[in-house]
Amino acid sequence: MTALPEGFLAAVARDFPADFLSVDPSDLATFGRDWTKVHEPRPAAVALPRSTDEVSRLLKLCTAFQVPIVPSGGRTGLAAGAVAAQGEVVVSLSRMRRMNSVDVLGGTVRVQAGAVTEEVHRHVGEHGLTWPVDFASKGSSQVGGNIATNAGGVKVIRYGLTRQWVLGLEVVLASGEVLELGGALEKNNTGIDLRQLFIGSEGTLGIITEATLKLTRLPGKLDVLLFAVPNLAGVLALFKEARTGPFVITAYEFFTEKCMARVRRHRSVREPLAAPSEYYVLLEVERAEPEALEAWIGSLFERGVVTDGTLAQHAGEAAAIWALREGISESLSATGMPHKNDIALPIQELEGFCAELESVFDARYPGWEIALFGHIGDGNLHVNVMKPDAMEKAAFLARTHEADHTMFELVRKYRGSISAEHGIGLLKKDYLGYSRSGTEIEIMRAIKRVLDPLGIMNPGKVF
Amino acid sequence: MTALPEGFLAAVARDFPADFLSVDPSDLATFGRDWTKVHEPRPAAVALPRSTDEVSRLLKLCTAFQVPIVPSGGRTGLAAGAVAAQGEVVVSLSRMRRMNSVDVLGGTVRVQAGAVTEEVHRHVGEHGLTWPVDFASKGSSQVGGNIATNAGGVKVIRYGLTRQWVLGLEVVLASGEVLELGGALEKNNTGIDLRQLFIGSEGTLGIITEATLKLTRLPGKLDVLLFAVPNLAGVLALFKEARTGPFVITAYEFFTEKCMARVRRHRSVREPLAAPSEYYVLLEVERAEPEALEAWIGSLFERGVVTDGTLAQHAGEAAAIWALREGISESLSATGMPHKNDIALPIQELEGFCAELESVFDARYPGWEIALFGHIGDGNLHVNVMKPDAMEKAAFLARTHEADHTMFELVRKYRGSISAEHGIGLLKKDYLGYSRSGTEIEIMRAIKRVLDPLGIMNPGKVF
Numbered sequence: 001m002t003a004l005p006e007g008f009l010a011a012v013a014r015d016f017p018a019d020f021l022s023v024d025p026s027d028l029a030t031f032g033r034d035w036t037k038v039h040e041p042r043p044a045a046v047a048l049p050r051s052t053d054e055v056s057r058l059l060k061l062c063t064a065f066q067v068p069i070v071p072s073g074g075r076t077g078l079a080a081g082a083v084a085a086q087g088e089v090v091v092s093l094s095r096m097r098r099m100n101s102v103d104v105l106g107g108t109v110r111v112q113a114g115a116v117t118e119e120v121h122r123h124v125g126e127h128g129l130t131w132p133v134d135f136a137s138k139g140s141s142q143v144g145g146n147i148a149t150n151a152g153g154v155k156v157i158r159y160g161l162t163r164q165w166v167l168g169l170e171v172v173l174a175s176g177e178v179l180e181l182g183g184a185l186e187k188n189n190t191g192i193d194l195r196q197l198f199i200g201s202e203g204t205l206g207i208i209t210e211a212t213l214k215l216t217r218l219p220g221k222l223d224v225l226l227f228a229v230p231n232l233a234g235v236l237a238l239f240k241e242a243r244t245g246p247f248v249i250t251a252y253e254f255f256t257e258k259c260m261a262r263v264r265r266h267r268s269v270r271e272p273l274a275a276p277s278e279y280y281v282l283l284e285v286e287r288a289e290p291e292a293l294e295a296w297i298g299s300l301f302e303r304g305v306v307t308d309g310t311l312a313q314h315a316g317e318a319a320a321i322w323a324l325r326e327g328i329s330e331s332l333s334a335t336g337m338p339h340k341n342d343i344a345l346p347i348q349e350l351e352g353f354c355a356e357l358e359s360v361f362d363a364r365y366p367g368w369e370i371a372l373f374g375h376i377g378d379g380n381l382h383v384n385v386m387k388p389d390a391m392e393k394a395a396f397l398a399r400t401h402e403a404d405h406t407m408f409e410l411v412r413k414y415r416g417s418i419s420a421e422h423g424i425g426l427l428k429k430d431y432l433g434y435s436r437s438g439t440e441i442e443i444m445r446a447i448k449r450v451l452d453p454l455g456i457m458n459p460g461k462v463f
Numbered sequence: 464m465t466a467l468p469e470g471f472l473a474a475v476a477r478d479f480p481a482d483f484l485s486v487d488p489s490d491l492a493t494f495g496r497d498w499t500k501v502h503e504p505r506p507a508a509v510a511l512p513r514s515t516d517e518v519s520r521l522l523k524l525c526t527a528f529q530v531p532i533v534p535s536g537g538r539t540g541l542a543a544g545a546v547a548a549q550g551e552v553v554v555s556l557s558r559m560r561r562m563n564s565v566d567v568l569g570g571t572v573r574v575q576a577g578a579v580t581e582e583v584h585r586h587v588g589e590h591g592l593t594w595p596v597d598f599a600s601k602g603s604s605q606v607g608g609n610i611a612t613n614a615g616g617v618k619v620i621r622y623g624l625t626r627q628w629v630l631g632l633e634v635v636l637a638s639g640e641v642l643e644l645g646g647a648l649e650k651n652n653t654g655i656d657l658r659q660l661f662i663g664s665e666g667t668l669g670i671i672t673e674a675t676l677k678l679t680r681l682p683g684k685l686d687v688l689l690f691a692v693p694n695l696a697g698v699l700a701l702f703k704e705a706r707t708g709p710f711v712i713t714a715y716e717f718f719t720e721k722c723m724a725r726v727r728r729h730r731s732v733r734e735p736l737a738a739p740s741e742y743y744v745l746l747e748v749e750r751a752e753p754e755a756l757e758a759w760i761g762s763l764f765e766r767g768v769v770t771d772g773t774l775a776q777h778a779g780e781a782a783a784i785w786a787l788r789e790g791i792s793e794s795l796s797a798t799g800m801p802h803k804n805d806i807a808l809p810i811q812e813l814e815g816f817c818a819e820l821e822s823v824f825d826a827r828y829p830g831w832e833i834a835l836f837g838h839i840g841d842g843n844l845h846v847n848v849m850k851p852d853a854m855e856k857a858a859f860l861a862r863t864h865e866a867d868h869t870m871f872e873l874v875r876k877y878r879g880s881i882s883a884e885h886g887i888g889l890l891k892k893d894y895l896g897y898s899r900s901g902t903e904i905e906i907m908r909a910i911k912r913v914l915d916p917l918g919i920m921n922p923g924k925v926f
Contacts, residue, residue, distance in 0.1 A: 105703050106810035106842070128707065150652050161650065164627060177902055184809035186841040187624065187883035189613050189663055190891075190898040191925045192907045196659030200652055217707070240568050243680070244591065287750065346647035347569035378649040379569070420650035428653075435653040439640055444655045446913040450906060462654045 008065040034077040043084035060176030071203035073145020076137035079425030081202040113144025129215040132159035150200035152421030157377040158250040168212035203458040224318035228277030228308035246292040247285035252377030266331035337387040339400040344420035380420040408434040471528040497540040506547035523639030534666035536608020539600035542888030544665040576607025592678040595622035613663035615884030620840040621713040631675035666921040687781035691740030691771035709755040710748035715840030729794035800850035802863040807883035843883040871897040
């Protein structure tokens with residue numbers, strides 16, 4: 001671990017409040033990592049600015065003394081993008097959570113980047129509006145982190161990724177210069193849209209300090225359905241039906257009986273269907289007329305598109321169905337040791353990909369259980385390979401590296417992405433070449449040199 | 464006008480089909496300009512490739528001989544972004560209009576960049592799908608041009624800009640290298656999203672040769688309404704009502720009586736309302752229940768939100784209302800000489816901006832009629848200053864340059880954009896600094912140097 005330069009520490013002590021920089025070991029341990037547990041956190045210090053001006057002055061100092069920075073939001077990332085393992089200064093935005101009053105007419109709100117996702121939902125919800133960026137970690141994830149990772153979630157099929165819900169960004173560059181990109185404008189065709197560079201850049205180009213968010217109306221009544229289908233072809237056939245159904249799809253999720261069995265082992269489950277099925281689909285829809293929805297469901301049964309199904313009759317039943325889907329990650333970890341991947345495929349290629357994945361894994365890694373689930377309506381699969389009980393943990397970990405190459409070869413073959421929504425961070429960096437060409441990676445590096453010539457912004461992440 | 468290098472011409476003659484390069488004067492005149500008429504077209508030649516490979520080989524030659532390029536789509540632009548006035552080679556994609564079969568399951572289609580917008584609509588419409596990029600010039604605009612200008616239009620309030628409807632791009636760089644960015648994937652968080660650089664770059668970074676488009680379902684029944692309101696405050700008050708109305712807004716357009724009077728002078732108009740009104744709102748909505756819509760309209764009258772209004776009873780009436788709005792541009796040009804601007808403001812600032820614009824113009828430019836209309840639901844105003852009849856054309860043109868600075872000062876003051884949807888091209892280049900900071904412009908230039916080190920891609924445009 002590198003010590004911070006004396007001159008840097010003296011300047012911070014002179015120019016910032018006493019509680020600006022922490023070297024408290026528990027702060028270093030807390031702020032040095034995200035939800036991944038692969039890397040040991042080793043930041044040199046944690047900076048806790050209260051304003052964009054403080055961020056700007058800090059970054060000027062960091063540039064002067066070549067001190068590396070890790071921008072830090074709610075640290076709920078799953079790709080180690082916010083891990084500080086090399087003596088960096090973590091810049092946490094957690095004190096910058098101001099939310100301006102909601103512009104109800106324009107449907108926008110300006111917030112500081114440290115505002116917590118769920119607090120934004122509450123703040124704008126009072127006006128019948130929502131910022132439709134929604135996922136399990138919304139209670140601690142922050143707006144800046146959501147934007148820096150272009151966060152996804154269960155509502156992408158309805159609302160798109162975070163990128164679509166950002167109108168303006170205030171960004172501090174490594175030099176300390178503050179950029180105001182866009183504003184409360186839906187339309188602004190004035191040259192290269194630099195906002196887009198920072199959205200999804202995982203903190204490698206600058207620190208997002210404020211954002212003007214685009215809002216939309218809260219949805220009306222939602223209906224939640226669970227269906228049983230015999231195989232992946234059935235999942236996709238039902239998806240084709242749902243795309244022309246008498247409603248607006250707000251979620252189309254799937255999981256396998258292998259996932260369901262793990263949820264049963266971990267939790268008490270009230271069985272939603274008469275019998276287990278190899279594949280399940282959770283469908284959530286908006287604006288369905290009751291009779292039209294019933295008729296649509298009836299037609300699915302008549303034509304054998306589904307083998308079983310249920311429509312939640314009240315909020316409690318809807319929540320119980322969602323709990324099955326949302327309990328999978330936790331149940332896999334509680335009942336075994338999953339090795340996780342988050343990939344995307346063109347929807348048309350999902351069946352071919354999954355069949356080949358299964359056959360390759362059967363041949364090369366016999367006895368490995370693969371638990372598949374995910375946002376199938378977006379082509380997004382969460383592939384969880386479970387450690388065989390008889391295999392030593394170390395041996396399993398050694399083999400997952402090889403297995404990832406095997407799977408990513410298939411992802412490339414089927415023109416997919418090695419990271420649908422989690423990002424690259426440190427965890428997927430070695431595999432970036434499966435989804436991006438050498439020229440693309442060179443261009444990314446050159447763009448980084450334009451914005452961060454000394455390479456102090458989240459060094460070593462992504463590329 | 465610069466002659467093309469001998470070696471370049473010899474290589475083209477040797478390596479490409481005989482009809483690849485045209486120097487026919489009528490081709491030069493046609494392909495050298497867009498819908499703007501300010502610059503005299505003077506390209507050195509027009510290249511008409513049939514494949515990405517031909518584009519790539521041409522650009523390699525252009526790099527070797529430092530020949531400047533103007534990428535060319537349907538040439539319907541309004542900012543002179545596709546004008547070739549300096550001896551450039553125009554690269555027209557008009558022979559590259561292949562459309563692959565529609566992926567109905569995934570809701571995507573792959574097309575070459577020369578495909579005409581309206582032909583894409585027809586192609587995917589057979590499957591109940593649409594690519595919701597829609598505007599008056601759709602009969603000749605091309606997919607590549609739409610993407611390179613991030614085109615807007617009348618449905619942005621419902622569907623967003625073109626940027627939201629592009630999944631994958633094939634782009635040829637100045638070096639001739641072909642990049643495949645993204646693909647048929649909704650989610651792909653693997654580092655900096657380079658697609659976003661090319662969307663809206665107006666041909667300054669590379670040539671878009673193919674695209675995978677995201678499709679959506681064709682809308683259901685649409686209702687079209689025309690309302691009279693006394694002033695701009697009334698336009699915005701009605702907008703606030705509409706945002707919580709029992710429907711989905713698909714268009715929210717406004718125009719003033721000054722525009723309407725010009726339409727009346729130019730065309731035979733069946734008056735839609737009992738009496739003229741200072742301001743009109745065209746509202747188009749989807750998924751309205753007839754009774755709920757009637758009740759909503761009734762409540763507007765009762766509460767005095769509108770002074771008059773009509774709901775189209777059949778497709779003919781709906782088309783007649785739309786014809787009023789869509790006839791404005793043509794009518795302004797037919798009855799006088801408009802100087803056009805396309806600006807955006809935060810919706811909250813529209814009233815203050817318009818009041819100040821009017822008072823400043825009254826004081827500085829007495830007698831100038833300002834015809835205002837536009838996509839007000841997106842904050843997008845088309846400001847048309849009409850030449851006073853008594854003023855000489857030359858004197859008017861000389862003063863509009865000064866007047867643009869006056870208006871753009873106000874745009875900056877109210878945190879707006881000098882170009883909502885038309886782009887910068889050549890026409891707005893001198894004013895870019897009103898919407899983008901010096902640092903932003905430097906960053907744009909540096910990014911251009913990364914992708915186009917010799918500066919041969921659409922030189923002199925945007926920045």
